Amino acid sequence: MYTNDHCYSDFECNGQPFEQCKLPNGSPVFRGLEGTCQHKDVFPILGYEFVGLTLLIMVTSISTVGGIGGGGLVIPFCMTFFGFSTKIAIALSGFTIFSCSVVRFLFFINQKHPEKDAVLIDYDLASIMLPVVMMGSMIGALASITLPNLILQISLTILMIMLTILAGLKGKQIFQKENARLAVIKHAREQMGLNNSSAQNEDYDEDQVRQYLEKSQPSIFEIVLEDLLILKGHHESSMLKQSLNESVQFNSGRQNKTPKKNNEVNPGIDKKEEQKFEGVEMANINDTNQKAKQNIFYPTHHSFLLRRSVARPRPPELGSEHWNGSEEEKEKLRWLLWKQRTHKQWSKHAISFACLVGVLVVNLLRGSRKYESIIGIERCSQEDWALLFAFLLYCGILTALAATKVFHEQKLKIKLGAGMAPSDLRLSEPILLKLVTFAFLGGFMSGALGLGGGAIFNPLLLSLGVLPCVASATGMYMILFSTSGSSIIYVIHKMLNLQFCFWIGFWCSSGSLLGLFILNKIIKRFDRQSPVVFALTMVLGLSSLLVPIFGAIDLQKEISSQSGDGETNWTSILEFHSIC
Numbered sequence: 001m002y003t004n005d006h007c008y009s010d011f012e013c014n015g016q017p018f019e020q021c022k023l024p025n026g027s028p029v030f031r032g033l034e035g036t037c038q039h040k041d042v043f044p045i046l047g048y049e050f051v052g053l054t055l056l057i058m059v060t061s062i063s064t065v066g067g068i069g070g071g072g073l074v075i076p077f078c079m080t081f082f083g084f085s086t087k088i089a090i091a092l093s094g095f096t097i098f099s100c101s102v103v104r105f106l107f108f109i110n111q112k113h114p115e116k117d118a119v120l121i122d123y124d125l126a127s128i129m130l131p132v133v134m135m136g137s138m139i140g141a142l143a144s145i146t147l148p149n150l151i152l153q154i155s156l157t158i159l160m161i162m163l164t165i166l167a168g169l170k171g172k173q174i175f176q177k178e179n180a181r182l183a184v185i186k187h188a189r190e191q192m193g194l195n196n197s198s199a200q201n202e203d204y205d206e207d208q209v210r211q212y213l214e215k216s217q218p219s220i221f222e223i224v225l226e227d228l229l230i231l232k233g234h235h236e237s238s239m240l241k242q243s244l245n246e247s248v249q250f251n252s253g254r255q256n257k258t259p260k261k262n263n264e265v266n267p268g269i270d271k272k273e274e275q276k277f278e279g280v281e282m283a284n285i286n287d288t289n290q291k292a293k294q295n296i297f298y299p300t301h302h303s304f305l306l307r308r309s310v311a312r313p314r315p316p317e318l319g320s321e322h323w324n325g326s327e328e329e330k331e332k333l334r335w336l337l338w339k340q341r342t343h344k345q346w347s348k349h350a351i352s353f354a355c356l357v358g359v360l361v362v363n364l365l366r367g368s369r370k371y372e373s374i375i376g377i378e379r380c381s382q383e384d385w386a387l388l389f390a391f392l393l394y395c396g397i398l399t400a401l402a403a404t405k406v407f408h409e410q411k412l413k414i415k416l417g418a419g420m421a422p423s424d425l426r427l428s429e430p431i432l433l434k435l436v437t438f439a440f441l442g443g444f445m446s447g448a449l450g451l452g453g454g455a456i457f458n459p460l461l462l463s464l465g466v467l468p469c470v471a472s473a474t475g476m477y478m479i480l481f482s483t484s485g486s487s488i489i490y491v492i493h494k495m496l497n498l499q500f501c502f503w504i505g506f507w508c509s510s511g512s513l514l515g516l517f518i519l520n521k522i523i524k525r526f527d528r529q530s531p532v533v534f535a536l537t538m539v540l541g542l543s544s545l546l547v548p549i550f551g552a553i554d555l556q557k558e559i560s561s562q563s564g565d566g567e568t569n570w571t572s573i574l575e576f577h578s579i580c
Contacts (some may be wrong), residue, residue: 136443
């Protein structure tokens with residue numbers, strides 16, 4: 001509703017009460033001077049706007065808990081409660097998501113990975129995925145120009161429903177695993193005769209727990225038994241062998257120093273001695289599959305078996321005396337492990353910034369239907385297609401460089417037996433292909449359907465087995481770069497209402513902080529991360545309801561604007577358009 005129609009008073013503007021008649025300098029018209037209809041200033045605040053701000057704070061809070069920006073909800077709110085056109089609302093939404101991403105990055109900057117001594121953001125994944133996401137987004141933007149609006153709206157609705165179902169199923173799966181984990185903790189503590197005061201308050205039935213554990217694939221019991229086999233050296237080929245390397249070393253030290261009798265823990269062990277070796281406890285668990293009682297080692301404080309989905313820092317990596325490799329390899333790994341404990345992973349940041357610069361340069365040089373090229377390149381000319389192809393090749397090279405670097409780093413970690421968490425994606429060829437494919441499809445859907453990256457990346461990362469908190473933080477990092485590029489372009493071409501940009505951005509950032517505070521309390525209180533996924537499911541489900549509603553309204557407006565002589569013209573929403 002940013003019409004710029006000529007006017008002499010506010011009453012002549014069609015966008016009342018959100019539009020006012022103003023002079024070119026932004027002041028109200030007076031003494032019969034001619035002005036133009038422009039959007040009102042932030043103050044005075046209208047009742048509609050107050051309601052909109054309240055809803056935006058709530059939406060961004062829930063979206064932040066779910067690890068996404070919530071742009072799919074910000075756009076219709078900006079149109080409904082603030083009176084902006086679709087184009088301006090999209091620009092405002094992009095800047096809002098950018099500001100929330102900055103807040104979340106600063107909040108997560110000191111958060112640690114729950115399964116290893118590293119920062120929460122997985123820069124390995126981000127450096128591989130971000131260039132491919134940019135490739136997909138660029139091609140998706142071309143598809144959005146050519147495809148009919150009806151097909152785009154139907155595709156967007158179907159995608160939102162599918163993502164909602166995917167996130168919901170993943171949340172249920174994580175919730176069940178958390179229940180099983182907490183049940184095993186409780187059972188182990190009871191077997192060890194420990195005080196149950198710090199355990200969860202849920203009353204589990206052990207027989208039901210056993211039935212669930214035996215049916216799960218793989219079950220917690222099977223994982224624990226695999227741990228035992230590894231400790232005894234009877235299980236050479238195991239997906240968990242590398243991940244349990246630290247537990248093996250802790251167990252070896254504990255076996256030599258802890259008094260034992262008949263393979264059972266001495267209940268009268270001195271508490272000071274117990275605190276000295278806080279790595280491993282023994283739990284006598286009756287495994288019905290083995291039909292015998294076996295003493296199984298449990299790393300009680302930082303085990304991935306018992307704390308794999310809880311955001312708690314692990315103890316420092318074992319010293320280099322436990323590593324199997326040359327001195328040169330050990331020195332490289334020491335440096336690598338030091339870097340992964342901090343955000344000073346400059347080579348991976350460089351990949352992300354290179355993507356951002358590439359997107360800005362290509363968009364400014366190529367231009368679009370909304371703004372012209374800064375060097376006068378015509379749409380669909382040879383130069384235009386050459387720039388597009390060069391950008392795709394540029395992103396492909398960045399992805400290859402990032403994947404090669406991460407592959408060699410993982411190879412070194414696996415060889416020396418340190419620095420890898422159970423949930424880390426091992427970059428085998430199938431995993432890398434799946435990761436790149438998901439990133440490209442996510443970027444394509446984002447560019448074609450106008451979705452924010454978080455709504456797509458988080459469910460996909462969760463489906464690959466990435467921890468919810470890591471998926472949320474990593475997705476936020478990628479969104480930070482993708483939205484900053486679009487926001488800079490909007491500012492350069494004066495498509496942003498800067499007053500409302502900072503006003504709405506401030507309140508949405510406040511809502512994001514509120515959501516992060518709530519998320520922190522939930523995880524600490526309930527010892528779970530499934531609420532993150534359930535919040536994501538809630539936001540996606542709400543978007544699934546609102547997207548078709550607002551899409552139908554937009555389609556109806558398009559049909560009405562293209563109709564002649566009072567007849568409905570359905571062909572306007574079914575037409576394919578030229579890229580040029």
